[in-house]
Amino acid sequence: MDGPRIGEQVRTCLVVDDSSVVRKIARRILEELNFQIIEAENGERALDACRRAMPTAVLLDWNMPVMDGHEFLLHLRRLPGGDLPKVVFCTTENNVDHISRALEAGADEYIMKPFDKAIIAAKFHEVGLIAAAMPA
């Protein structure tokens, strides 16, 4: 229903989280929303992926080894074409301070963990990535 129709280009979502379990859950939900998934376990890997090909969307954890989500985002927004992906934070950091810093760094939306399909769908709808908040 919200998926790529014939003639439309495939939409990709880069899932950045150091937990493989979280990446797997996110992957399942986002595949149901018809995204093609790329995974990265930290900000540095995620930047590499973005340099290769800009994704349509990024689902981004905050606390990760090597490079955290906030730093990744600051770098991403300076890359050529790095303003295009919709970036949705998805983190246990759930206070006003972190949320403000994320928005200042150029995040489009912010999910406070734990998340489920309803929340991801609502937030992706919010930033215009999918047509309906609760696809059947």
Added chain:
Amino acid sequence: MNASDYEYLRKLFRDHSGLDLSADKQYLIESRLLPLARKCGLSSIDDLLQKMKGGSSRHIAQAVEAMTTNETFFFRDKAPFDHFRDTMIPELLKARAGRKTIRIWCAAGSTGQEPYSLAICLKEMSAQLAGWRTEILATDLSQDVLEKSKAGIYSQFEVQRGLPIQLLLKYFKQNGELWQINAEIRAMVQHRQLNLLHDFSQLGTFDVIFCRNVLIYFDQDTKINVFNRLARSLEGDGFLVLGAAETVVGLTDVFKPCAEKRGLYRPTGARAAVAPMAAAAMPRMAAIGGR
């Protein structure tokens, strides 16, 4: 639950709240009434039924409330709120330039996400609305949801469904895992218990009525009755907003859909003779509704 108990309850719910249950909803009734029985200190649904059949209006009212579905979220379906900001309010700013007052009614406000979404929209438009008086009335059958609505306190899950993160930051105060909507926004919404089956003409006339995701539970005659009475409570150039699965088409000609604006309806000026479905059928609820 035996068949005659089920029929008793079906009729009771239809008469009291409009809820139209099909013949196979025993499980639904049981899943809602058993917790209620326990809460009332009763050991079974049978005991609860006995109280209800004995005429205990308190138990009846609680059972009716327990059967309501209160699911809602901020900016639900999004489009109606875009229409509110881009179509309804701009039109009303012209049409009401004389009296500079806009009255809005959320006829099934549930836990407050809908009326507060409207309040936030108005707040975001305060530059255009300077010098105007706006009023948002949120009503619901259920006293419990009204209490929650008044408090304006939501879980992390609730504030993440439909509410853009910027608006969360701007209009809510965090308290641990809970978020409370600012006093200023809360003060924009008046609350009142009201059963849509009862007379609501005393509320006066409104410029905008949001009546979403409540009529879907009613049978056809009840829907028609409520539509016809809503038409009398709406200004001739006002707006009615229904839920995504609701329509007036095929039911009444007192409203017509707005082309290109899903969920939006305007009065046609046609009038139908109507009386409330349940005038004074329930003295207790009617009394509360009147306050």
